[in-house]
Amino acid sequence: MVDNMNNPTTAIKAESRNLNFFYAGGNHALKSVSMPLYENKITALIGPSGCGKSTFLRCFNRMHDLYPGNKYQGEIVMHPDNTNILEHGVDPIEVRMRISMVFQKPNPFPKSIYENVAYGLRVRGESNKRMLDDKVEEALKGAAIWNEVKDRLQDLAFNLSGGQQQRLCIARALATDPEIMLFDEPTSALDPIATANIEELMSELKEKLTILVVTHNMQQAARVSDYTAYMYLGELMEYDETNTIFTRPSRKETEDYITGKFG
């Protein structure tokens, strides 16, 4: 199903090949998942709770490495350099320098707004004040929150509203110029207006980078994404352009899930 929509104008930014994942307890959470992420596109992962979509997303920045006993099998290859980011020789820190992540609940550090955004740069050894100032401003503008915080950059990030905190976390992920950005249900803790803001922001961000987003919200997948993958019990059931998935899915299970008959 992937091959028949090879579009010469869209390059593949990354692809998983026969990816299997085992949690420390032995739970086989991903079963031979193979799918591409197209450059400058938004790919949405949908499926019922426990289907492995967050597990899949967290493979892309090796988050599973933080907890002992987890095991990957297969490859995630990044282009154009053809690096298999799951390979043993590849440091997870290198992977996280290229692929950033926005989490389900806003998780700013208990530091100032400025320091939250600057942290990714500080980790990379950047200490030039002018450089940091510029980058922080650029990232906050990119995350559409600059106007709300420009006069209080030294305030604690906790004093922002939930939606603002999430946009701050996007700015933090953006400041380091990632090639791919992962969103793990980024709006599930937000109200509808903040959700609309984040969705709009994602559409703007894809001009610059590639986005993979996990969502529980079918309408969100339909609104925001270019490609959609439906997962069930650790398997990739169907993957296609979002339009196709939502109008004429090729599998009955996908249709049932999308129309709300199941899940």
Place this chain on the structure above:
Amino acid sequence: MNINMTTDTTQTQASVIRNLAEVRAMIKRHKLNDYIFSLIGLLALTLALLTLLTLFTDLVMDGYERFNMGFLTDFPSRRAGSAGLLSAWVGSALVMLVTFLVAVPMGVAAGLYLEEYAPKNWFSDLIEINVTNLAGVPSIVYGLLALGLFVYILDLGQSILTAGLTLGLLILPIVIVSTRESIRAIPTAIREAAYAVGATKWQVVHDHVLKYSYGGILTGVIIGMARALGETAPIITIGALTFIAFLPPSPITDVAPFINFEWLSSGFTVLPIQMFNWLSRPEYAFHINAAATGALIIIVTLLMNGTAIWLRYKIRKNIKW
């Protein structure tokens, strides 16, 4: 028909009202338990506080006539009236300094390692159980260990260094446990956020874990120090002197390099030992001195614990999770 319906409604109404009355009676009964428990709790709290307060008041009333500057600036003496605490509080302060320098780096490093770096397996579980157990080992056992290890094997003498090392070991479990607990209070989401932007383990530990947990660690350290201040048994075991009419050499000197370490090997006494010494004298006048010393130890301990609570509040204020 109509009449019947009215009676029906009245009957339903009546039964609803009766039910409601039953529900209210039940809630009242259940709330009585709340009331009874809060009374018991209050009683327990009052008893505990009253005991402490009585003890403290008794000490103050016995020893108040010795509350003057002379008591702090005089050496012990044969005459109770002119005997003071100078060598004891200076000894206590210097021993505390060594204790702090031993327990804090070791305890924090050990806690950090166990929590952040150590692999989780049966061996780390074993260490964890033992650290917790160490906190319950009677302090005199530490004294025996110190007598054998520090005084005889390492030949450090019956010195301030030996006492500081001993008390440092004694409060090490307290520091380790409080370090681990405050590290564990940091949410996974914050750690993951730091790792996700590409931080190394040490960057996460240094920029986040330590920064957000040092309030709790500091609290543990201060509470441990307050305990060490009142410890008597291990200090007696290692052979602290009980009657000292000299001060250890000053750690700071007026000639370069301005610090010296001779004080570490000096003989010493500490507040609780001075108190014990005075208490074992037959003359009543010395018992007054002991009471005054006891009051002083309690005041200093309370001040230390108060500082710990205040610091924790102040530091936690900016962190919400």
